[in-house]
Amino acid sequence: MILATALVLTVAGGTAAAVQGGLLSFGTSCQDDPVRLRLAASPDLAPTLRTAAQRARDDDLTSDGRCLAVTVTARDAYKVADELLAGEKSDFQVWVPDSDLWVQRLRTDRGGSDVSHLGNVASTPIGMAMVPAAAKSLGWPRKTYSWVELAGAALRNDSLRLGAADPARSATGLLALTRLAGSAAGSADGGTRAAAMMKALSQRTSDSDGQVLDTLPRDSSGTEQGNPRRNQALVLTEQAAFAYNDADGGGSLDFFYPKDGSPRLDYPYTLVDGSGLTTDESRAAIRFMNYLDRPEQRQLLELRGFRTSDERVTDALVTGAGGSRPQPYAEPAVQPPPDTALEETLGVWTITVQSARITTVVDASSSMSERVPGTDRSRMDVTKASLLQALATFTPEDEIGLWDFSTELDGDKDYRVLVPTRRLGDPADGGTQRERLSAAFSDLTPVPDGATGLYDTTLAAYRAATSSYVEGKFNALVVLTDGVNQDPGSIERADLISQLERLSNPERPVPLIMIAVGPDADREEAEQIARSTGGSGQEVDDPSQIHSVILKAIVAAGTRDTDGN
Structure with a gap:
C-alpha cells in the first residue's frame, strides 16, 4: 500500500x-x-x-x-x-x-x-457497530441497510441509542456524517431530514473516537437496562470494532457495513x-x-x-470486527467527499448542535437584477434559490429572520424587516415560520433604481442582533451584498467599524458574516467590517455558492466561539 x-x-x-x-x-x-x-x-x-x-x-x-x-x-x-x-x-x-x-x-x-x-500506511472502513441484541433486532447479518436507513432505525428506537464522535474533532464522525447527508439528499426533504438526524445524534456525541467506545454498556449482556447514558450502537471503524472485540475482557460487537458504501480512514x-x-x-x-x-x-x-490492501480483506479481520456475510464488507471504498461537501456538513453540524439564531439581510438594490454570466437568471433569482437551499438545513428549533435593503425602503431608512427572527417551528400566518420565510425568500425582488445602503443597514441589523441575543444558541448576522455602499448620507466606514466594535461582546458573541456577491462587491471591505465583530468576510462569484459559503463561515465562527478566541 x-x-x-x-x-x-x-x-x-x-x-x-x-x-x-x-x-x-x-x-x-x-x-x-x-x-x-x-x-x-x-x-x-x-x-x-x-x-x-x-x-x-x-x-x-x-x-x-x-x-x-x-x-x-x-x-x-x-x-x-x-x-x-x-x-x-x-x-x-x-x-x-x-x-x-x-x-x-x-x-x-x-x-x-x-x-x-x-x-x-493502512485503511479501515467506517460503518455501524452494535451490541448483539440491538443488531439482532435489525436483522443482522442477513439484512443490509443504507446509511439513512441505519441511522433512522437507530434514532427512531428509544432503546437503540446511537452514539458517535464529534465530527468537528473526528474524521470517523465527519466522513460518516457527510455520507449520511449525501444519502439523505436523494429524498425530497433530504436537507431537513439530515439536519433532524444530526440534531438527534448530537445529543449522544463524544469528544473523541477513544471516548465513544466508553459509552457502550459495561455488562456482558450488552443491555445494562435502566441506564439511559449507555449507547447500543456506534458509528465506528472496522478496526475500532476489531480492537474492542479482541481486548481482554472486552464485550462483543456486531458490525453493519452500509450498502450504499463505506468511507474509509486512510492513514x-x-x-x-x-x-x-x-x-x-x-x-x-x-x-x-x-x-x-x-x-x-x-x-x-x-x-x-487494519487493512493493507484495497483489493483484499481477510475473513479473520472481518469476523474479528463483528462482520459477516452477506454484509457488503468487500465492496470498494466510496470516493472521498470533496472539500465543499465536508465544509457543508460541518456547517450544518455546527448550527445543529447548538441551534442557531441567524438574521439574514439581503441586498435588494437594482444591480441584483443583472444576469449571472452563463445563465438566464438574475443575481436575485440565484440568491433566492441558494437561500432556500440553506433554509432546508435548519431544524424547527433554529431561529431565522429576513431583512432586505436598498436605499430609502422604509421612509428614510434603507432597510426593512420582512420576517422577524423566530423559531422555524413556531406558528406564523396560518402556517409555520419556515413556510413564512420560504415565501418571503421567494418574493425577494430588486428595487428599480435602488442603490446600496450598506453601512446604515449593517449597523441597524447588528444592533438588533446583539440586543436580541439568545443564550445557548449560535447567534449570527449574515449580510449579502453585490456592491459597495452607495448612500451618500450614511455613516462613514470608520464610524461603522468603531460602532460595531463597541456593540460586540465576546461573552455574547454575534459574528457578522458579510458575503460579497459578484464582481462589483468589495471582499476586502467585507472582511474589514466583519472582522470587527469576530466574523468574516466572504466572496462568491456565483450567487449559487452562497449556501456553501454561509456554512463554511459558520464553521469558522463556531470554532472560534468554542475555542474562546
Whole structure:
C-alpha cells in the first residue's frame, strides 16, 4: 500500500538503491549514533507503529549506515491540525493522522504548514457497530441497510441509542456524517431530514473516537437496562470494532457495513516541515515508511485490525470486527467527499448542535437584477434559490429572520424587516415560520433604481442582533451584498467599524458574516467590517455558492466561539 515513488526519492535525495538497501551499513556500530525520528500518529494506529519501531531497532534497520531510533507518540489528529494551522512549530518530523482530510485542511488554509504526503500506511472502513441484541433486532447479518436507513432505525428506537464522535474533532464522525447527508439528499426533504438526524445524534456525541467506545454498556449482556447514558450502537471503524472485540475482557460487537458504501480512514504518512528536515531525517523517514510495507509489518497491521490492501480483506479481520456475510464488507471504498461537501456538513453540524439564531439581510438594490454570466437568471433569482437551499438545513428549533435593503425602503431608512427572527417551528400566518420565510425568500425582488445602503443597514441589523441575543444558541448576522455602499448620507466606514466594535461582546458573541456577491462587491471591505465583530468576510462569484459559503463561515465562527478566541 505504501508507495515509494519518484516524489519520495526527490524528497529523500539519493538513489533508489540507496533508499531500498539501507546504505553503507557498518554492522553493530550503527547503534552508537542512530538517526532519531519522532513520529506522531493517530491513537488507534500508534501502538502498532510503536511495535514496528521496536522491530526496526531489533533488526538494526539502517539509513546511510546509521540505525533508526523511531519514537512514536499518540496524538489526536484534530489537535495536531489545530497546532499546525496556528503556526506552532511541531516537535516531530513525521505525522500519521487517521485521514487525509486533516492534511487537506492544512493545504487549503493560507496559514497551513509544509506537509508532504508520501503514502498511506493502512485503511479501515467506517460503518455501524452494535451490541448483539440491538443488531439482532435489525436483522443482522442477513439484512443490509443504507446509511439513512441505519441511522433512522437507530434514532427512531428509544432503546437503540446511537452514539458517535464529534465530527468537528473526528474524521470517523465527519466522513460518516457527510455520507449520511449525501444519502439523505436523494429524498425530497433530504436537507431537513439530515439536519433532524444530526440534531438527534448530537445529543449522544463524544469528544473523541477513544471516548465513544466508553459509552457502550459495561455488562456482558450488552443491555445494562435502566441506564439511559449507555449507547447500543456506534458509528465506528472496522478496526475500532476489531480492537474492542479482541481486548481482554472486552464485550462483543456486531458490525453493519452500509450498502450504499463505506468511507474509509486512510492513514497518510506525511513529512512535517519537509524543507526544514535534515537529509538524514528525510531519508530515515522514508526508510521507515518502506519498512512498514514489508510483508511482516503488513501482517502486523492486519493482526491489529487494519487493512493493507484495497483489493483484499481477510475473513479473520472481518469476523474479528463483528462482520459477516452477506454484509457488503468487500465492496470498494466510496470516493472521498470533496472539500465543499465536508465544509457543508460541518456547517450544518455546527448550527445543529447548538441551534442557531441567524438574521439574514439581503441586498435588494437594482444591480441584483443583472444576469449571472452563463445563465438566464438574475443575481436575485440565484440568491433566492441558494437561500432556500440553506433554509432546508435548519431544524424547527433554529431561529431565522429576513431583512432586505436598498436605499430609502422604509421612509428614510434603507432597510426593512420582512420576517422577524423566530423559531422555524413556531406558528406564523396560518402556517409555520419556515413556510413564512420560504415565501418571503421567494418574493425577494430588486428595487428599480435602488442603490446600496450598506453601512446604515449593517449597523441597524447588528444592533438588533446583539440586543436580541439568545443564550445557548449560535447567534449570527449574515449580510449579502453585490456592491459597495452607495448612500451618500450614511455613516462613514470608520464610524461603522468603531460602532460595531463597541456593540460586540465576546461573552455574547454575534459574528457578522458579510458575503460579497459578484464582481462589483468589495471582499476586502467585507472582511474589514466583519472582522470587527469576530466574523468574516466572504466572496462568491456565483450567487449559487452562497449556501456553501454561509456554512463554511459558520464553521469558522463556531470554532472560534468554542475555542474562546
